[in-house]
Amino acid sequence: MNFIPDRFDLMASRARCRRMRRRIVGLARRLTALHIGGAFSCLEMVDTLYHGLMRREEDGRFRDSFILSKGHGAMAQYAALEELHILRPADLDGYCSAGGRLGTHPDRGLPGIEASTGSLGHGLGMGGGMALHDKVFHEDRVTYVVMSDGELQEGSVWEMFLQAPALGLHNLVAFVDYNNLQSMGFTSDTHPNFYPIKEKVAAFGWEVVELDGHDQSAIFEAVSSRSGRAPFFVVGRTIKGRGVSYMENQPLWHYRSPNEAEYQQAMAELADPGAEA
Amino acid sequence: MRDTFSRILYEVAKTTPKVFVVVADISPAASMAPFRADFADRFINVGVSEQSMISLCAGLAMRGCRPFAYSIAPFAIYRPFEHIRVELCYQNLPVVLVGIGAGVTYSTLGGTHNAFEDVAVMSSLPNMSVLAPCDPKELEAAVWACTQCNGPVYLRLGKAGEPTLTEQAPEPFQFGKLRCIKNGSELCILGYGPILSLAWEAARRHEAQRGGSVAIYSAHTLKPLDSAGITQLLSRFRRVVVLEEHSAMHTLGGQVKQLAWDVQSGTTLVTLSLKDAFIHLYGSQTDLLRAHGVTVESLLAGLSDDGHR
Numbered sequence: 001m002n003f004i005p006d007r008f009d010l011m012a013s014r015a016r017c018r019r020m021r022r023r024i025v026g027l028a029r030r031l032t033a034l035h036i037g038g039a040f041s042c043l044e045m046v047d048t049l050y051h052g053l054m055r056r057e058e059d060g061r062f063r064d065s066f067i068l069s070k071g072h073g074a075m076a077q078y079a080a081l082e083e084l085h086i087l088r089p090a091d092l093d094g095y096c097s098a099g100g101r102l103g104t105h106p107d108r109g110l111p112g113i114e115a116s117t118g119s120l121g122h123g124l125g126m127g128g129g130m131a132l133h134d135k136v137f138h139e140d141r142v143t144y145v146v147m148s149d150g151e152l153q154e155g156s157v158w159e160m161f162l163q164a165p166a167l168g169l170h171n172l173v174a175f176v177d178y179n180n181l182q183s184m185g186f187t188s189d190t191h192p193n194f195y196p197i198k199e200k201v202a203a204f205g206w207e208v209v210e211l212d213g214h215d216q217s218a219i220f221e222a223v224s225s226r227s228g229r230a231p232f233f234v235v236g237r238t239i240k241g242r243g244v245s246y247m248e249n250q251p252l253w254h255y256r257s258p259n260e261a262e263y264q265q266a267m268a269e270l271a272d273p274g275a276e277a
Numbered sequence: 278m279r280d281t282f283s284r285i286l287y288e289v290a291k292t293t294p295k296v297f298v299v300v301a302d303i304s305p306a307a308s309m310a311p312f313r314a315d316f317a318d319r320f321i322n323v324g325v326s327e328q329s330m331i332s333l334c335a336g337l338a339m340r341g342c343r344p345f346a347y348s349i350a351p352f353a354i355y356r357p358f359e360h361i362r363v364e365l366c367y368q369n370l371p372v373v374l375v376g377i378g379a380g381v382t383y384s385t386l387g388g389t390h391n392a393f394e395d396v397a398v399m400s401s402l403p404n405m406s407v408l409a410p411c412d413p414k415e416l417e418a419a420v421w422a423c424t425q426c427n428g429p430v431y432l433r434l435g436k437a438g439e440p441t442l443t444e445q446a447p448e449p450f451q452f453g454k455l456r457c458i459k460n461g462s463e464l465c466i467l468g469y470g471p472i473l474s475l476a477w478e479a480a481r482r483h484e485a486q487r488g489g490s491v492a493i494y495s496a497h498t499l500k501p502l503d504s505a506g507i508t509q510l511l512s513r514f515r516r517v518v519v520l521e522e523h524s525a526m527h528t529l530g531g532q533v534k535q536l537a538w539d540v541q542s543g544t545t546l547v548t549l550s551l552k553d554a555f556i557h558l559y560g561s562q563t564d565l566l567r568a569h570g571v572t573v574e575s576l577l578a579g580l581s582d583d584g585h586r
Contacts, residue, residue: 108368114339119363125329126364129336129344136318143336156328156360163329167321 008052008220016051017043017216018270020079021243025266027075027095028257034096035104037253039075041179041213041238042068042146046076048219049144050084053173064141065130067115069123070148070177071105077113078102086112121154123147124174128160131172131231145174150182153191164231165205172231173223177213179240181251198235206233213238244269278434278471279377281413283308285420286345290316293424295342299323301330303348305377305436327356334372335364343371343424349383350376350392354399354431365429366402372430373423374399379409379433380470380522381551384565388555392433397527399431400500407500409433409469410450411458412442415497418450425452435471442473443495453498455506461492464580465510468520469496469529472571476520479576491580496529507533511542518547518579522571525550547579 020043028034046068054064068077078095081087087102087110094100101110105118115126127145134141151157164172176197180187187194202208207227211218213236226232240254241247244266258266290296290312299321300306306322313320323330327348334344346353353376354361365372376392383390399407406426410416416434423430443450446458458473459480466476473495480491494510496503510517511533519530530548537546551569558568566572 108339116363116368119359121328122332122335122360122364125332125360126336126339128329129333129338130340131336132321132333133337133340133342156332159323159326159329160332163323163326163333 008048008217010217013044013047013051013216015272016083017047018243018272020047020076020083021270022267023079023082023092024075025244025258025263025270027092029260029263031096031257033255033257034075035072035255036075036257037181037240037247037250037255038070038073038148038177038179039079040242040244040247041240042070042073042175042177043076043079043242044214044216045146045175045177045219045234045236046073046080048216049146050080052216052220053223054142054144065114065127065143067117067123067127067143067145068106069117069127069145070120070151071117073146073148073177074102074104074106077106081112084112120148120151121156124157124160124164127172127174128164128167128169131164131169132167134171135167135169142171142173145172147174147176148182149176149178149180149187149197152176152194152197161201161204161206169231170228173226173234174231175213175234175236177238178235179238181240181249181254183254185251201233201235206231208233208235210235210237212236214242278413278416278439279305279437280308281416282375282420282434283312285417287312287315289420289424290319293343296424297321297334297337297342297344299330299334299344299346301325301327301348301352303352303377305349306347327352328360331357331360331372332364335360335368335370338370338372339368343373345373345375347375348377349390350379350395350433351390353377354392354395358398361429362402366404369404369428371427373426374429374431376431376433378436380435380472381562381565381569382436384562385559387557387559393523393551394526395431395433396499396521396523396529401527404428405500406430406498407433408498410497411468411470411473411495412439414441414443415450415456415495419497422450422452433470439471440474442477450497453501453503455503455510456495456497457492458495459491459493461490463489463491463515465492465494465514465517466520466576466580467494467496467507467510467517467529467533469499470522472520472522472566475571475573475576479573479580482573483577483580487581499529502529502532504536507536508540511537511540511544511546514544516545516547516580516582518549518576520571520576521550522566523550524553526553549575549579
């Protein structure tokens with residue numbers, strides 16, 4: 001199996017991620033609330049998947065699959081799909097409105113959305129089923145799943161940690177967006193024995209790396225150079241609300257919208273280098 | 278029934294390469310040895326992990342497969358309930374949930390192993406179809422019907438050794454339609470699942486003792502329910518007895534009563550179902566049914582004008 005796609009353009013990815021963050025802040029301003037922090041923490045992972053790791057067919061369709069299991073990060077996926085022209089600007093503009101088709105969580109059947117998520121602990125199992133099919137029928141596809149660290153508290157995730165290596169799902173690659181924040185506080189306060197994550201998952205038979213989840217090159221290199229002899233797990237250390245100083249690592253920004261002053265500050269911080277503020 | 282299921286699924290798998298069986302470590306799956314031997318890639322034992330049983334089936338279906346999730350009924354549907362709701366029903370995926378030993382089949386194993394609220398629970402889910410064949414022959418047709426469904430199906434089964442009740446059935450199995458399995462002109466028993474063997478016994482005894490003739494209908498498809506067919510029964514028969522191995526909460530008996538009200542039926546309607554209770558009795562299935570008040574005698578009482586209504 002050939003894992004190595006074309007070279008990954010880091011500078012282009014950084015520019016896209018700034019643009020996507022600005023797009024999300026702009027949408028959030030018009031709404032009463034949006035899962036902004038969790039979308040920002042997984043944005044580099046999602047961008048690296050869509051623009052680096054996931055292979056395409058000759059007709060442009062993606063060959064590899066992606067499930068955003070932490071469905072509350074949907075805005076990261078929507079923004080990425082808009083960048084790819086799979087979703088239209090009008091789709092994002094109609095987010096969470098009666099006339100629109102995008103809700104807070106991804107729905108299977110929408111362009112580019114392979115699974116309905118929002119309830120946590122479902123994506124890894126469904127991704128495992130897809131990977132099982134591809135293994136049995138010898139289809140050269142990789143299924144990628146992005147989970148939240150809070151999501152790892154669901155027992156179903158641990159069922160799949162046990163299951164995937166036993167089923168030989170070497171075509172399954174999962175990420176955890178390890179931002180240490182969930183709805184009611186710091187994960188490390190609620191579950192001090194949750195750590196270390198890397199060793200736990202490795203003990204179940206996965207090949208595991210831990211890296212900076214905002215470092216696109218590190219993500220790209222680690223995933224594309226995996227052995228392919230076990231399911232692969234990426235512990236991506238991230239910062240919730242990454243990119244906007246007052247949002248970073250603040251539980252408040254799990255689900256909130258910026259006011260006008262906050263909006264202006266966010267747009268200034270997210271401006272491209274050299275661009276007029 | 279489990280042997281018939283395994284035999285038919287083997288036949289299905291021969292012609293349908295995308296059929297998978299995902300089991301959660303239960304001994305009845307031993308009857309699937311031939312499937313496991315000949316389609317090893319498509320037989321998955323997840324171990325004692327019902328949530329991942331459902332999720333793997335969902336993922337397989339998302340790739341165009343026809344997976345059958347297979348376990349003892351309460352484990353197949355109650356433990357992974359939210360996986361069924363979100364992954365199978367919300368996404369409308371063609372996964373068949375096979376519940377072995379539904380009702381109080383596993384009488385000595387206690388309430389943990391019984392499922393007598395299952396039809397109500399599964400029927401309440403949008404997109405879900407519910408099938409409960411009454412004997413191995415009807416199951417055969419039901420399995421083939423499952424392979425034609427475009428969404429999730431709960432297939433409610435007994436265990437083993439169920440008598441054949443439909444050998445001489447005047448009507449064939451048709452998904453979504455009531456099926457006459459015994460002709461009769463005045464009285465009617467309507468029910469589903471292997472408990473219809475009680476209906477046969479009651480019908481024979483009633484006919485021998487009191488004359489007249491008792492029809493038996495299998496409501497093998499509980500969702501979508503054949504409302505038109507039920508309405509016809511209510512107009513054709515002067516007395517209809519609904520029999521089910523299920524609690525009286527939100528299932529066939531209640532739905533027939535509702536239809537009877539809607540059409541202002543004058544038919545006498547009797548419903549016979551299990552109590553809304555966990556009964557701590559560890560005898561035979563017949564013993565446990567008796568403790569719930571479901572016996573041939575109570576059925577005979579329901580058929581006769583001097584019986585309760």
